[in-house]
Amino acid sequence: MFSRYLAHLAARHGWRAGATAFGLGALSAAALPPVFAVPVLWLTIPGLLAMLGAAAGWRSAAWRGLFFGWGFCVAGLYWITYALLTDVASWWWLVPLAVPALSLPLGAFLVLPALVAWAARPGWARVLGFACAWTVAEMVRGVAFTGFPWNLIGTVWAFDAVPLQGVALVGVHGLGLATIVLAALPILGLRPFLAGGLGLLLVLTAGAARLWQAEPPPLPVSLVIVQANIPQEAKWREDRRWPNFRTHLEMTRDGIAAVPPGTRPVAIWPETASPFLLASDPEARRLAVESLPEDGLLLAGSVRAEFDAGGQLSALFNSLVAVDAQAEVVGVYDKAHLVPFGEYMPLRGILPIRLVHGARDFSAGPGPVALPLPSLPAAGVLVCYEVIFPGAVVGAVRPGWLLNVTNDGWFGISAGPHQHLAAARLRAVEEGLPLVRAAQTGISAVFDARGRVVGRLGLGEAGLLIAPLPQALPPTVFARAGIIAPGVLLLLGSALGLWLHRRARPQANTKKEISRMS
Secondary structure, three states, X not given: OHHHHXXXXXXXXXXXXXXXXXXXXXXXXXXXXXXXXXXXXHHHHHHHHXXXXXXXXXXXXXXXHHHHHHHHHHHHOHHXXXXXXXXXXXXXXXXXXXXXXXXXXXXXXXXXXXXXXXXXXXXXXXXXXXXXXXXXXXXXXXXXXXXXXXXXXXXXXXXXXXXXXXXXXXXXXXHHHHHHHHHHHHHXXXXXXXXXXXXXXXXXXXXXXXXXXXXXXXXXXXXXXXXXXXXXXXXXXXXXXXXHHHHHHHHHHHHHHOOOOOOEEEEEEEEEEEOOOHHHOHHHHHHHOOOOOOOOEEXXXXXXXXXXXXXXXXEEEEEEEEEEOOOOEEEEEEOOOOOEOOOEOOOOOOOXXXXXXXXXXXXXXXXXXXXXXXXXXXXXXXXXXXXXXOOOOOOOOOOOEEEEEEOHHHHOOOHHHHHHHHHHHHHHHHHOOOEEEEEOOOOEEEEOOOOXXXXXXXXXXXXXXXXXXXXXOOOOHHHHHOOHHHHHHHHHHHHHHHHHHHXXXXXXXXXXXXXXXX
C-alpha cells in the first residue's frame, strides 16, 4: 500500500507535481505546534523524496522543493494575517497577499535539500543528504536577512519535556536533523523503519532518565506574571491608556497579595504593557510599584525614549524596565533584534508602503546581556521573537534565568502564540536555564531548566500566574559549544551520506527503491 502511494506521487509531473508538493508541505505543517501531528511526516517526507527521485532534471527537482517549502510556510505562518486585521481599514488589500508573499522566499530555502536529494543515489545516501541539507537550510534561514528561524522542524517535539532533552546536547538543529532522518525512514523499507522506531524509543528513554535527575530547589522568589489580555486594537488607543494601565495596577496588587509568605515578590508585565514611558515618567513608576512590599521588584515592558539636548525625541527603544519598590529604575534592557516591517522598515524611503505604526522606527539595543537585578540572579532578557534564535540568547556572561516578555496579541487566537511558546521552551533546555514568559494575551508560562512546565496561563484569557523561580543547571553541552554541537553532527551525517553515495550502484533508481517496499 505504501509503495503504491509513493509510486503514485513519483508519477506526477508538470503542474500536478507542483500542486502535490505544495500540498505535502502544507500537510507537514500539521506536525508543528499546536497540533503536533508528528506522524504525518512519515507520509510527507517520503512522498517528497519519491517525487524528487523521479524528477526529470535539476530544475524540476528545484521547483518541487520550492513548492513543498512554500506550502509548509503558508500553512505554518497563516496567523500573520491576524496582524493585518488589527487595522483592516488600512491593510485589507494585503490580507490575501502577505502570507503567500512572505512564504515564497522562506520556502525557497528548501530548494537546496531538494537538489541534494535529486543528485544523491537512492537509499541512505539520499536520506542523509536530504536531512543534512535541510538542516543547513534552516541554519542559513536563521541568519540570512536578519534571520527568521521560526518553525524549525525540531520544534515538532516541543509538546512534552521528554523528547526535548536531546537539544541540551545538539540544539534544535541537531534534533531537526534526526527528525528528518526518522521521517524519511519509511522510504527505505520496513526494517529501517522499525529500527528507527526502536532508536526513537531509546532516545525517549534517555530523555526520561534525564528528567529523573535531582532538581535544585526553587529560589525563594515568587514571580507574579500579569496577563491582562488587552486586545491589540485597544492597546494604544488614547482613550484606553489609563484604563489599560489601571488594569495592570489592579492585577499586580491582587497578585502581590497572593504571594506565599517568606518569598520575594517580582511582578512581571509583558512587552510594552505600560502605555506610559516608565523609564522617564516618575509618576507612572510610583503608581506601578505602589502595591510592592519593600523588597519587591517590577519588571515591565515599556517603550523607552531618549531626547537630545534640545528636548527633541532622538530615539525609541522597545525595552524592559526594572523598577524597585522606591520607584527607582534599577535596570534597563533595550531590544536588539528588531522585527522587520513591525519595528522598523527595511529600505526605508524606497518601499512605497509603511507597515510600522508611527513616524519613527525603533532603535536597536546592544545585544543579549545578563541584566543585573538587586538580590536576584541576573536575567537574560529576550523581548518578543528574540527568543526564537538558537545559540543567540545568552551573551558573554551567563545569566541565572531567561525572561521573555512578548505581545502576541497581534496574532489573535491562532497557532502563532503556540509556536512562539514552543521555541521559547526549546531555549530553556538548550541553555540549561529556567525560562519565564510573560505574554500580553498569552501564552504566559514558567519552564524549569529541563523544559518542564512549572506554571502556565492559557491563550486569550486574563489572569495571574504566581510561580517560584527555578534554579539554573550547569551549562549544557550546547550552552558551551553553541552551533558547533549540531555542526559536528551535521558533518558526520554529510560524510556518511557522501560515502554511501559513492558506494551505491549507479543503476539504482527511484522505481527500484519503491519496489523494495512491496
